[in-house]
Amino acid sequence: MGIKVYAAIPVLNELENLPGLLEDLLNQQNIEWVALLCINQPEEWWKITEKISICNNNKASVELLKSKAIPGLHIIDKSSQGNGWIGKNHGVGWARKTAMDAASGIAGSDDLIVSMDADTRYSSCFFQSVVDSFERHPGAAGLSAPYYHDLTGDVTADRCILRYEIYMRNFALNMLLIDNPYAFSAIGSGMACTAGSYRKIGGMTPKMSGEDFYFIQKLRKSGNIIIDSGVYVKPASRFSDRVYFGTGPAMIKGREGNWDSYPIYHTNAFEPVQKTYNLFSDLFDNEINTPMDAFLYTVTRGQAIWQPLRNNAATRGSFVRACMQRVDALRILQFLKEKNGNYPGNNEQRLKVFLESRFNTGKEINQILRNLNFASSEIRHLDTIRNFMSEQELLLQKQKGIV
Template sequence: MDESRQINRLLESIEAQNYHNFKLFVCVNQPDDWWHVPEKIAICNDNAHSLEILKNHSGKSITLIDKSSPGEGWKGKHQGVGWARKTVMDAINAVASNNDLIVSIDADTWYPPGYLYSLAGNLLTNPDATAFAVPYYHKLTGEERADRAILRYEIYMRYYSLNLWRCNIPYRFTAIGSALAAPVWAYRRIGGITPHMSGEDFYFLLKLAKIGRVVTWNSEMAFPAARFSDRVLFGTGPAMIRGDGGDWSSYPFYDPKQFDLVSETFTSLYNAQNMPLQNQFIGFLNELFKTDDLFAPLRSNHSDRQRFIKACVERIDALRILQYLRLYGINRKLQEEDNLTSYLKDYFGITIPQNFSFNRSTVDQIDEIRNQLAGLESQYMEIEWNRTKN
């Protein structure tokens, strides 16, 4: 949607791939009624231009799905990025074999020439993987407002991920729709992707994580664009818009001690022969599920201990962990910079300037912190990849 300026760059990226055994599916999409909304006509015309570019492309053959021309667009509640991904993935599923790999891409993301080759190799190395959450990196734009916003958002994501890795908490993946892949057999096993209006990538990976292993390391990264966008309800673009306006309340640096509490719960679950320990996190879950004992019915239904643990991990999933952190994980006594600074020093021995500020420090200084977090995260991912690869 509204991507004609990005299409040619994407096609160049695809044509430059050094792995050629693939088919390209593209969905240009928008709500059909936008053709009758004056302020949306520019987007409609841009989508029409995108269709022409794709139809006239002389390179790799494209299976083009038109969900934007008059009469062809989304109708009613069936609209948004979730339906776009579902439409494309279902079309692939209809013609693919079980061992093929669905690689999700976006028009505003750059993929290095070895991207598809690296994923094909990763699949061969990890044939049991149910998904690949590919490492990502937002390139800076040179426009200060956008760069500050994307760096703050990416540091939030990497901070969250690092806490999951540090504490060995399940669901250690970052969901980015332009940087994920799944084998067709896994897509079929979960019944496909659920078309949420936003966050479909998160829920998709969550479903895939519950039937197997999500691989989080890859030798090549995806490079999503850093731009202000309100095309979805939440995600990178809306976060940048709100953050640029001074509102980062939805993306705080949660108290590391709350991650420790979640970790203790899972450790107790893995090691205890009877009930896991009772703590604030368990109390939150009992209240959430309106029960006095979350684990009792799971234990009744699963006499085998490993099956019981699996059922518990499926119940206490990434969404529940995030909900808990949103309720109990915000340390309001510290400024966000202080929380980040103390975290890096206490857990990784990294010292950043005392006067560091997302608003006042230079873009280069903020970028340096982003790169330090990215390096730490990559180390965790690669260690895990080497430990679990087949």
């Protein structure tokens, strides 16, 4: 019997997207699958006038799913009256965890738990690509699938999603180029791990939002992440405030012209990160200053950074792993944000410097970069930049395979 895929899918106010999701599930080729959909919202929403429409949408979603009677489709009802979330434990993080925990409870150790979203479209070979990837990289802890946001035709929405995606790809490309072990994007609609790995790390830690970021970071600390699955997932490009940060809130902020939380980090800002990582092995023997020390001392509130790791490391390899776990993706992002003002240029100028210095951009890209303005450039020009970055990211992912 082959590997089985368990799809874990949080659902809130997604009635209009469920037909597309079900179509994509039913079109998956050659793979036996089970889908666990957690329809969810807080119980108290049934008593809040402005939330009743969401409650009714969820109710209709449960009814639709039941009416389909699709084999392998399981409904986790955390939305009907009497079944909703109570207290602080609610949100997409709890819904995703609930679905993934349910999958973990019935899956074999080598079976795969795939995190998906109801507003995302999937190729018919998506499950096959995930299974093939774990067979190609036995022992990997997890997988991060490539992503791509289709444009909507709405100029404002398209401008916002392209700006956000360019921010994400600028970070990912720079991390790939410095060979960082956290060189992947945390996309809740395109993550996977074996059930054994899920249980090994104690499952997903629930968050109100950002649970995908913390989960795949947690997976990376236990083993490698596959980044060469090659089949895009396509999340929706929509304004949404159902989570506190991520694509939807970024688009809402961006619509008002506020991109402060999503800067284009200068490519030179990644050099101190690379140099610090390169010193991990030598730090096992000696106390050496690293380019990130000043920042890390603020994190530890002045306490020793490396000596506690040395005290608990039996070998150089275990020490280096401990350093990697301490200076994780969250710390790297915090470091980049702290140092962001130290580097020259606005966001457009920084992107131009990065792409022209690191890639063979060509005449068309160079012309667009010369006149680039995120607020006023034509959508087709922003899309050309996004597509170029997406292609370069995919090439680097295929070269590396795992991180």
